[in-house]
Amino acid sequence: MRMEDEGLECTYMMRDRDKKYTDSFDGVFKSANCKIKKTPIRPPNPQAHIERVIQTIKHEVLNAFCVVSNAHLDHLLKETAIWNNTERCHSARGHLPPVRDGDPLATVKFRKEDVVCKDRLGGHVKSYSRLAA
16 A cells, blocks of 8 residues: 555654665655654654554454465555454454444343354455344
8 A cells, every 4th residue: 555545645654773774865854844753862662553453464464365466465554454443453443443433332232143253355354234124
């Protein structure tokens, strides 16, 4: 997925202090009015949340597919982003997806016949919801 596809600008580029990042590498981002931010020396793990998202994408989606082209990878990542942000439950958000309409509904009892399963990517990622009454 490319930033231009989503209409996003690059305002900051965060990177570590590895010597492989030369001045010419930074120059590419600076020419696009993007500020370079370097991580602190020996940080505890400032990117833990990002690493967890990448791990989720890798283990729950990408390990199940043989990616054959950039377009195929873009499709998989776009579908994964939609699933992650609108359907997947997040424990830090009260087991609700980050993007949702309104407040969560009150807890009610229901039967298993009232549960509907929605799948993406050929059934590899699934989400469950209550059947409409």
